Amino acid sequence: METPSSASSANDRNALALAALRIAVGIFFLIFAEYKVFGTKFTLGGGFQWWISRFLEGSAYPFMAPVLKNFVLPHGTAIAFLVAYGELAIGLALVLGVLVRVASAFGLLFMLTLLFASDYPGPHAAFWQYFGASLSHSIFACCFAAFLAGRSDAVWSLAAHREKNK
Secondary structure, three states: OOOHHHHHHHHHHHHHHHHHHHHHHHHHHHHHHHHHHHOOOOOOOOHHHHHHHHHHHHHOOOOOHHHHHHHHHHHHHHHHHHHHHHHHHHHHHHHHOOOHHHHHHHHHHHHHHHHHHHOOOOOOOOHHHHHHHOHHHHHHHHHHHHHHHOOOOOOOOHHHHHHHOO
8 A cells, every 4th residue: 555655755756757758858859959050051051951852752641741842842941940949949948847838749749740751651561660660759759748748847947946946
């Protein structure tokens, strides 16, 4: 039987684990954003358009290909900046623990967009291959969903620090 103190201890461990995951995902996003924000190859040098063109060669889900071709590519530079600074904003929000739910909602939307833009295993793939092909994006999507559902900012965050010092 769980005692009140052991339940509290388990809640503390869960809060710490979720906060550690939040910070780790945030660090990943800061790393992803770094070369895009502080360099010009991705945003102004055609790097973003190169990736979209590569996705259009067969890794985009069929319903996503027209969106990439007819909307994303024609607005490539603006969207490249949105991606770069979006990743930076998500990373900072997660590491600092501010606006975590907002950042997680945008992160989840971003990961699903990337999944459908780049993780199509092909029309004759086995069911499980759809999940295997999407691991680089679906794992982050699951993390963002957990941050949305839970209180990953309950500890190790500016929000928790402010609450504590009220």
